[in-house]
Amino acid sequence: MTKIFNIEVDCINCASKIEKEINSFDFIKNAKINFFSQTMLLEFDDTLDINSYIKQILKKCKKIDSDFSISNR
Numbered sequence: 001m002t003k004i005f006n007i008e009v010d011c012i013n014c015a016s017k018i019e020k021e022i023n024s025f026d027f028i029k030n031a032k033i034n035f036f037s038q039t040m041l042l043e044f045d046d047t048l049d050i051n052s053y054i055k056q057i058l059k060k061c062k063k064i065d066s067d068f069s070i071s072n073r
Helices: 011-021 056-062
Strands: 002-008 028-034 037-045 069-072
Touching: 011 028, 011 037, 011 056, 056 069
Parallel strands: none
Antiparallel strands: 002 037, 002 069, 028 037
């Protein structure tokens, strides 16, 4: 399954680091961040309730950019 989220990230360098961090999660097949549109595309297993993992993703990403946020589209 693929889902697009709105994000807030302050700089393109942080966006790149966050994308790499999110791709390190076992439950994520692929993550792509578009800094200019402030969106994030996540690919994950269809059986996974990704919303239950958002807090875990957010916690790790806030260590890179304390202002980072994720919201549903």
